[in-house]
Amino acid sequence: MPPVPNRPLEVRLFDLRPGAVVAPAGCGKTQTVVDALAGHEGLPVLVLTHTNAGVTALRTRLARAGVVAERFRVATIDGWALKLIHLYPRLAGFRNDAERVDYQSTQDAAVAVLESGALASVLRGTYARVVVDEYQDCSARQHRLVCALAAELPCHVLGDPLQCIFDFNDEHPDWHADVLSTFGVVRELDVPYRWVNAKQGDFGQWILDARTDLLRGAQIDLRAGPPAVRWQQLAADPTQRVREQAAIVASVRTRAGSGLLIIGDSRPVKNRLDFARANVGVQVVEPVDLADLITAAGEIDAVTHVQRLNAVLRFVSKAMAGVARPLAERVNALRRGDPSSGPSSVERICLRFFDGAGLVDVGRLLDELRHTPGVHVYRPHLLAVMLAALSRAQARGISLKDAAIAEREAHRVKGRPLPPRGIGSTLLLKGLESEHAVVLNADPMNAQNLYVALSRASTSLTVFSSSPLVP
Numbered sequence: 001m002p003p004v005p006n007r008p009l010e011v012r013l014f015d016l017r018p019g020a021v022v023a024p025a026g027c028g029k030t031q032t033v034v035d036a037l038a039g040h041e042g043l044p045v046l047v048l049t050h051t052n053a054g055v056t057a058l059r060t061r062l063a064r065a066g067v068v069a070e071r072f073r074v075a076t077i078d079g080w081a082l083k084l085i086h087l088y089p090r091l092a093g094f095r096n097d098a099e100r101v102d103y104q105s106t107q108d109a110a111v112a113v114l115e116s117g118a119l120a121s122v123l124r125g126t127y128a129r130v131v132v133d134e135y136q137d138c139s140a141r142q143h144r145l146v147c148a149l150a151a152e153l154p155c156h157v158l159g160d161p162l163q164c165i166f167d168f169n170d171e172h173p174d175w176h177a178d179v180l181s182t183f184g185v186v187r188e189l190d191v192p193y194r195w196v197n198a199k200q201g202d203f204g205q206w207i208l209d210a211r212t213d214l215l216r217g218a219q220i221d222l223r224a225g226p227p228a229v230r231w232q233q234l235a236a237d238p239t240q241r242v243r244e245q246a247a248i249v250a251s252v253r254t255r256a257g258s259g260l261l262i263i264g265d266s267r268p269v270k271n272r273l274d275f276a277r278a279n280v281g282v283q284v285v286e287p288v289d290l291a292d293l294i295t296a297a298g299e300i301d302a303v304t305h306v307q308r309l310n311a312v313l314r315f316v317s318k319a320m321a322g323v324a325r326p327l328a329e330r331v332n333a334l335r336r337g338d339p340s341s342g343p344s345s346v347e348r349i350c351l352r353f354f355d356g357a358g359l360v361d362v363g364r365l366l367d368e369l370r371h372t373p374g375v376h377v378y379r380p381h382l383l384a385v386m387l388a389a390l391s392r393a394q395a396r397g398i399s400l401k402d403a404a405i406a407e408r409e410a411h412r413v414k415g416r417p418l419p420p421r422g423i424g425s426t427l428l429l430k431g432l433e434s435e436h437a438v439v440l441n442a443d444p445m446n447a448q449n450l451y452v453a454l455s456r457a458s459t460s461l462t463v464f465s466s467s468p469l470v471p
Contacts, residue, residue, distance in 0.1 A: 011187060014040060014129070018154040019186035020179060024211055025455035026194030026204065026433070029158050030061060033131060038067045043128040046153075047074045048146070050137050050166075052413045053288070054431070055079075058133070073127070077142050078103055081110035088113055107141040114148035123152045134431075135159030135179065137166045143173040147182055157183050162211055162451045165426055194433060198458035202226040207455050214447040214471075220454075222468045230462045234441060241464075245440050246279050248462055254420065258435040262423040263453045265441060272423050275440070276378040277321045284379045285424030285432075290408045292318055293385055297404035300362060309353035312362055315386065316369060319379040323369055346372065359400060363390040380419070385411055426452045435459040442470050 011028070013021070013036035023029035037045060049055060055074050062072065075083070085092035085106060094109035096102055113119060130149050132138070136159040138146065149155060161175040173179055195204025203226050210220045222231035232248060235241040252260050262282065264272035276282045296315040303311055309331075316323055324330070331350045334343050343351065349365045366387060370377050377383055385407050393403035418432060426449045437457035442450060442465040450471050454461060463470070 011189065012036070012039075013131070013156055016156070016186040018129075018150070018156060018183070020135070020183040021156060021158045022185055022188040023158045023160050024189060024192075024208060025160065025163060025451070026192050026207065026458075027189035028191065028193045029133070029189060030058065031193070032189070033058070033133065033158070034061050034065050034067065036131070037062060037072050038065055040071050040128070043126065044070060045072045045129050045131055046080070046127045046149075047072050047131045047133065048077045048080060049074070049133040050076060051288075052076060052079075054133070056413060077132070077138070077145065078106065081106050081145060084113055085109045088119070091116060091118055104141060107139075107145055111141070111145050111148055114145065114152075120152050123149070127153055129154040129156070131155075132157045133159075134163075136161050136164040136172075136175065138173065138179075140171050140173050140178075143178060143182075150183070155183070156186075162215060162448055163430065165430060165448050165452055194455075194458050198435070200226075200228055200459055203228040203458075203461075210454060211451060214451055217447075219469045219471065220450075222463055222465070222470060225461075228460050230460070231468045232462055232464045233468075234443065234464045234466045242275070242278075245275070245438075245464060248464075249279060249282065249421070249438055252436050252438065252460070252462075254436060258459075259418065260421045260436040260438065261429055261432065261434045261456050262421065263426060263429060263437060263439045263456065264423050265444070266425040266427060266449070269425075272425070273318075273378075276423050277376075280321075280376045282378065282421050282423055283419035284382070285419065285422040285428045286379065286381045287428060288408075288412050290382065290385060290404075290411075293382055293389070293404050293408060294401065296386065297389060297399075297401040300359075301400045304356050306354055308357065308362070309350055312353075312365060316366070319383045319386075320369060320375050320377050322375040323372070359390050359394050363387060363394075366390075381411075381417055429453075429456055432456060433458060437461050439463040439465075441465065445471055447471055 011032045013032055021032070033047065047058065049058065055076055058074050082101065085094060089095060091113045092109040093112065094105055096106060130153050132146050132155070135157040146155065146157065157179070164172060190208065192201070192204025192208055195201060195207065206226050206229065213220055222229065232244070235244055249260070249262060254260055262275070264275060273284060276284045296311070296318070299311040299314070300308060313328065327346070327350070331347055334347060334351060335354065346365065346368050349361055349368060352361050366383065369375060370383060386404065389400060389404040389407045392407060393400045396403070430452050433456055435458055437453070439453045439462070442453065442463050445453060454463070
């Protein structure tokens with residue numbers, strides 16, 4: 001394959017008529033948006049996407065490219081809708097409760113404002129055009145909102161129907177009957193930059209060919225892949241299966257700055273957690289809701305004395321491996337006065353809980369445990385946000401649960417950190433990339449999840465499945 005530049009400058013988005021750009025994985029979609037904004041002049045472009053982390057990532061890419069902030073406004077679709085109905089409450093005819101946001105009603109109200117036509121001149125005087133990223137993830141309500149915007153402003157939507165794996169309460173619009181009938185295809189990106197830039201052009205072409213097969217309902221033969229793709233038959237015996245998966249993951253050698261994504265089962269989550277717990281160096285890529293954090297914070301808040309110690313140790317078991325199992329028994333023995341030796345630093349902190357230890361001691365215990373030799377922190381993000389919540393709760397005099405919710409929201413905007421050897425589901429890893437990937441079990445995956453899994457790695461891919469023909 002002839003050399004291709006890192007940047008897809010030949011795709012000049014704003015020179016195309018308004019419409020849909022079909023963007024397969026790894027073909028330069030984000031860079032196409034960045035290049036378009038870099039060359040734009042005039043009123044700012046409204047760029048909409050789905051998550052706060054996506055907003056942050058796009059702003060970071062734009063800043064790195066030196067694109068001046070006056071040329072764009074980046075927001076989530078729902079965030080922009082919230083702002084719209086807040087600015088025009090009488091037109092919207094709806095107001096959210098102070099305690100919670102009703103996103104579907106917010107979307108309906110925003111659509112009503114836009115479809116009324118009352119803001120047509122305001123929109124045209126505020127924005128030059130609209131760009132919507134990851135369009136395949138739009139709900140039907142969000143699609144209607146974008147259509148209402150597109151009635152007033154030139155609009156480009158970018159997406160890939162084969163990467164539609166999010167499950168919304170509101171159904172997705174049909175890609176062909178709804179999306180493409182409104183936004184005709186004006187370009188399909190077809191250069192696999194992710195792989196070309198890694199000098200793996202044949203791997204990238206194989207991914208594009210696999211996408212074509214999956215779109216027409218055909219299977220992929222993993223044995224026919226390029227040298228970078230390896231099929232590993234999934235053992236029937238569960239114990240042997242886990243052992244072989246762990247051996248393959250351990251065999252992947254990464255260089256400094258590169259990484260490994262391990263794509264595990266979407267359900268049950270316990271399978272991914274158990275794999276990370278059992279394999280030192282593997283860390284969990286967390287969901288943005290951090291449900292285990294909020295639950296643990298509430299449990300620690302609700303009790304005192306030894307019950308609080310038990311609540312903390314339950315949280316520890318969800319974030320760290322290698323903590324001595326007889327710790328509770330050892331602490332009880334120390335309380336009885338019959339230890340074989342004096343207390344360790346961890347045990348001394350634990351003993352304080354019998355006298356009503358506060359949040360400062362919770363933080364000290366977690367910090368001491370994570371630095372204990374032999375302890376493997378397999379959920380570092382969960383632990384880091386809990387430690388931040390403990391600091392916030394003490395500094396502001398609020399409950400640990402309230403502090404945990406506040407820290408979760410703050411980290412949601414920042415995005416999830418990607419561990420060097422991270423395990424997650426396709427839902428959690430979509431949009432991420434690394435040099436290497438291991439798919440632990442492709443058997444339950446449909447075409448969309450399989451394509452997302454196969455397209456994460458730029459250099460090497462190993463897929464476990466019962467048969468080489470998938471899905």
